[in-house]
Amino acid sequence: MPNTKHCVFLIACGQGYYGAECQQECGHCHDLTQCVHTNGSCLTGCEVGYHGETCQTPCPYGFFGLDCADRCKDTCDGCNRFNGSCDSGCNPGWQGYDCQDACDQGSFGDNCLQKCGHCRDVNQCSNINGTCLTGCDAGYQGDLCKTPCGQGYYGAECQQECGHCHDLTQCVHTNGSCLTGCEVGYHGETCQIPCPYGFFGLDCADRCKDTCDGCNRFNGSCDSGCNPGWQGYDCQDACDQGSFGDNCLQKCGHCRDVNQCSNINGTCLTGCDAGYQGDLCKTPCDQGSFGDNCLQKCGHCRDVNQCSNINGTCLTGCDAGYQGDLCKTPCGQGYYGAECQQECGHCHDLTQCVHTNGSCLTGCEVGYHGETCQIHSMVLVILGVTLDGRDMTAKMLAHTDSLDWIVLTDVKTPAMVVTDSMVLVILGVTLDGRDMTAKMHVVKDIMVLNVNKNVDTVMT
Structure with missing residues (x-):
């Protein structure tokens, strides 16, 4: 049998197809005539909106255009892969056809539908996620400043502790005000101020006893001591008779009536005993005076410093020519000198014998001479x-x-x-x-x- 040869003619895939038996369709080649019929490669690149060797892959999220080489706007939620328009919506925080506008002041997020929290500066609320960029208003905390301070705290960044509120749940988280008042012993809007001196109790509305040196701000007891002039646990008792002042430690002076010595400052209310002066009656009369109110003058004391401030008695005796306890009485007629013990001489007139030194002022009797007429x-x-x-x-x-x-x-x-x-x-x-x-x-x-x-x- 003769040897017969067969000729096989190979035909390339038609335009737009490639691969085994030309069953695969070329991708979105920029020029389909440039789609390699064996592997589908687009020799001149891809149509807008696609990329990859065979131009069958759509642009990934965030890219568009020829070979997906262009980036979508940051404000767009992705974009049209062919022309880059924001037809799939805006990213949180943006609005407008082309997502060119930030959310209005006070709003943020998807479609600008969320409201900003209590930002310290509403202009500093992030349009994207609502974060308060410069912090929160007093009384709020957290990134969004929507969370009130925890119980017992208030103020900027919730750093301040509430005062002594009667009910801590009623401490206003913004300014610390105590809506239902203060605990006993405190007052003020925030209940942080202890009662002032002299007051105690709920809202410091009660006055301490006048006899207390202040008092316990919670219960009013006199645990800080008594005012001058008072004693006892509750400062209910005046100082004992004859004492006065702080802790009743000072002694009254020479009061005319010891019952009239002020328990507070020691003043003798009805005056002093004879011989003393001053409000407290502790100062003896000045030298040379004595008696009630120190109004009487001492007599002719031998030593004026030895004149009793009480009754004027001359304690060391009289000057020459005077007699008596007060040394105010001149010697009797015919006598003179110390203690009036010396007898006058032969004065011409005994009534003219000087009681201090015995001098005869009108001369001597016949037969005598000398100042005192005692020389024969x-x-x-x-x-x-x-x-x-x-x-x-x-x-x-x-x-x-x-x-x-x-x-x-x-x-x-x-x-x-x-x-x-x-x-x-x-x-x-x-x-x-x-x-x-x-x-x-x-x-x-x-x-x-x-x-x-x-x-x-x-x-x-």
């Missing part, structure tokens, strides 16, 4: 003069202290006669015509007496 004078009576040989004799009568008269005879010159009160020295006797003269020297007074005539009186 000598009275010499010359009886006569005779010759006795060569010597002369003077006969004299001397009046002595004892008032006795003695006759001195046969006194030769010069001679000395001594009496109780003085010494006489007779210097000599001479004739002077018919009269005799006796010259005598009085030793005590150092003076010369010239006695003339036979009978004469000489006072010394």
Whole structure:
């Protein structure tokens, strides 16, 4: 049998097809004539909206255009893969046909349908997710500032603790106000202020006792002590009689009536005992005064510092010339000096004897001299003069202290006669015509007496 050869003619796939038996359809080639009939590759690229070697894959989310080389707008929720239009809607936070507009102020999210929370600045509410970019208004917390502060807290970032509210659930989370009032012992809108001095109780509406030094702000007890002048657990008792002041530790002064010593400040309400002065009656009278209200003047005390401030008694005695406890009484007539023990001399007028020093203001009686008239004078009576040989004799009568008269005879010159009160020295006797003269020297007074005539009186 002869050898027969068969010829096979191969024909390429038609336009738009490729692969085994040309059963596969070419993708979205930019030019179908450029679709490789063996593997479907698009030699000149893909139509708009597709990509891949065979141009059968639509653009992925967020891309569009020739070879899907273009990115959709960020504001679009994806986009049309052919022309990039936002026909599938906007991303959260955006609105408008082309998603070109942010949500209106105060809204955010999908289709701008959500409302912003309590942002500190509403312009700083994220249009996308509602986050408050600069924080929350007082009283709110969280990213969206929609959550009120937890119980017991309020204010910016919920950092402030509520005060002593009567009911913590009634503490306003924005400003801390206590809607139902404060606990006992506190007051103020936020109940954070303790009761002021002198007040206590609910909303600090009650006054402490006047006798308390403040009081316990919760129950009003006097646990911080008493005001001056009061004592006892509840400061209900005045200080004991005779004491006053803080803790009743001070002693009253010399009050005229101890029951009238102020328990608060020690003032003697009805005045002082004799000898004291001042509101507290603790100050003795000034030097030189005594008695009620220190109005009386001390007498002639020997030492003015020793005048009793109470009754004026001179404790160390009187000045010369005064007597009595108060040393205000002059010595009686005829006496003078310390304790009026000295007797006045022979004053011409005893009523004129100075009671302090015994001076006789109107002079002395006859026979006396000196300031106090206590010195006796000598009275010499010359009886006569005779010759006795060569010597002369003077006969004299001397009046002595004892008032006795003695006759001195046969006194030769010069001679000395001594009496109780003085010494006489007779210097000599001479004739002077018919009269005799006796010259005598009085030793005590150092003076010369010239006695003339036979009978004469000489006072010394």
